[in-house]
Amino acid sequence: MIFYGKQSIAQSDIDAVVEVLKSDFLTQGPAIEKFEKYVAEYCGVKYAVAVTNATSALHIACLAAGLGKGDVLWTSPITFTASANCGRYCDADVDFVDIDPSTYNMSVDELEKKLQKAAVKPKVVIPVHLAGQSCDMDKIYKLSQEYGFKVIEDASHAIGADYKSAKIGCCKYSDLAVFSFHPVKIVTTGEGGMVLTNDKELHEKVLLYRSHGITRDPKMMTRTADGPWYYQQIELGFNYRMTDMQAALGYSQMQKVDEFVSRRRYLAKRYDELLKNINNIHLPDQNEDTDSSWHLYVVRVDFSKINKTKQQIFAEMKDRGICLNLHYIPVHTQPYYQKQGFKDGDFPNSEKYYEEAFTLPLYYSLTDEQQDYIVKNLVEVLQ
Structure with missing residues (x-):
């Protein structure tokens, strides 16, 4: 897995x-x-x-x-x-x-x-x-x-x-x-x-x-x-x-933090190259003043343009041995904060992000071959 x-x-x-x-x-x-x-x-x-x-x-x-x-x-x-x-x-x-x-x-x-x-x-x-x-x-x-x-x-x-x-x-x-x-x-x-x-x-x-x-x-x-x-x-x-x-x-x-970050940056750039021509996938944007440590690699999919739900994508990828995740559920939609007076629709950009986003695997020991496997399967599942 x-x-x-x-x-x-x-x-x-x-x-x-x-x-x-x-x-x-x-x-x-x-x-x-x-x-x-x-x-x-x-x-x-x-x-x-x-x-x-x-x-x-x-x-x-x-x-x-x-x-x-x-x-x-x-x-x-x-x-x-x-x-x-x-x-x-x-x-x-x-x-x-x-x-x-x-x-x-x-x-x-x-x-x-x-x-x-x-x-x-x-x-x-x-x-x-x-x-x-x-x-x-x-x-x-x-x-x-x-x-x-x-x-x-x-x-x-x-x-x-x-x-x-x-x-x-x-x-x-x-x-x-x-x-x-x-x-x-x-x-x-x-x-x-x-x-x-x-x-x-x-x-x-x-x-x-x-x-x-x-x-x-x-x-x-x-x-x-x-x-x-x-x-x-x-x-x-x-x-x-x-x-x-x-x-x-x-x-x-x-002692290895720069090595860890360097590998993550390499893998993030590689995701960019592997996914750049795939329909319906929006890749993460980077501000010119920043150089991310790439703790996460988040993509967005317009699910109105494909015939599967996010739940189906997660399930099919897991069946293929790949665990996706989602970062994060908008805090103002949590029951505790809705009791404080917040409601759905308060922060539309965050809610749209939640509808479309999911996180691909990214960590120091992830191999190029594993990354190729992730991308190949993601493309197949999204079709």
């Missing part, structure tokens, strides 16, 4: 984890800081904080940005629900900005129009770098300066990607950024995530929220420490700490 995504684990990754298992620290040890430092240096950002997953990273990034009750978070409807749920975790309201029909990322034009009309401006905007391609962050950041909101990049798909010749995660055009290290992502720690920022105050808040809101820093305490054992809880925080085993795996994986 050819899955849509798959981790790539080498013996060096296994050895790195075993080394930690034989060490004195399984959690809160030196592997965490080593991993954080490497990712920060790779991205060209001052601070990086490793956490349990990208959802917890989004949560504490929002808390650090001051999001709370009475505030509003805006994000894209075409994302995993975590990009919106993090706002609800903070007791804030959530709203959406429709996508650009070309890149499938948050539309800057729609964002600007919504900002101009909104009676209540967002406290936080979360652009999502879908499939590994950056949003138009320069324009979004300029709007943030004009309208006074914080920008948190949901870069879960985008480690290794570039925007205007800088690495995603450098936070040049944002206050914070978030990575995911889930197994189907480009780099994995099993489960894991990271928050990045250039702001020292935001970094200190993220560290605090990661670990129960507890500090041992004398400068943050309300009274002098009773002894070396002493700590204080000064905020309501969480246990969002990554283990040293995960961090060791992440550090080892990061």
Whole structure:
């Protein structure tokens, strides 16, 4: 079976984890800081904080940005629900900005129009770098300066990607950024995530929220420490700490991140060539300022022009040993968010995307021969 995504684990990754298992620290040890430092240096950002997953990273990034009750978070409807749920975790309201029909990322034009009309401006905007391609962050950041909101990049798909010749995660055009290290992502720690920022105050808040809101820093305490054992809880925080085993795996994986991304870019370009003359398939567009990490390769099909449904396409491809997927179901159509007042038709570009889109297999170890097999069968199934 050819899955849509798959981790790539080498013996060096296994050895790195075993080394930690034989060490004195399984959690809160030196592997965490080593991993954080490497990712920060790779991205060209001052601070990086490793956490349990990208959802917890989004949560504490929002808390650090001051999001709370009475505030509003805006994000894209075409994302995993975590990009919106993090706002609800903070007791804030959530709203959406429709996508650009070309890149499938948050539309800057729609964002600007919504900002101009909104009676209540967002406290936080979360652009999502879908499939590994950056949003138009320069324009979004300029709007943030004009309208006074914080920008948190949901870069879960985008480690290794570039925007205007800088690495995603450098936070040049944002206050914070978030990575995911889930197994189907480009780099994995099993489960894991990271928050990045250039702001020292935001970094200190993220560290605090990661670990129960507890500090041992004398400068943050309300009274002098009773002894070396002493700590204080000064905020309501969480246990969002990554283990040293995960961090060791992440550090080892990061040694190959450029190799992983290079292979994905090669396979994406090869899909472009193999599919460019196939009727009724629209290939993913790329903004000239971006160089995607290609976490996903999403195609769109106008099902009104073929005699099969999307369900039939998925079933027939699976029968041939190929698992397709779909990223994503528009968040505003989920029952939970419809209870918040959203309804079908609110974001038409996102809903049209959902009707037409599906994700082809793409991962580091996918071979050229497997890719040829995928394309051959897809063409046959679509006929």
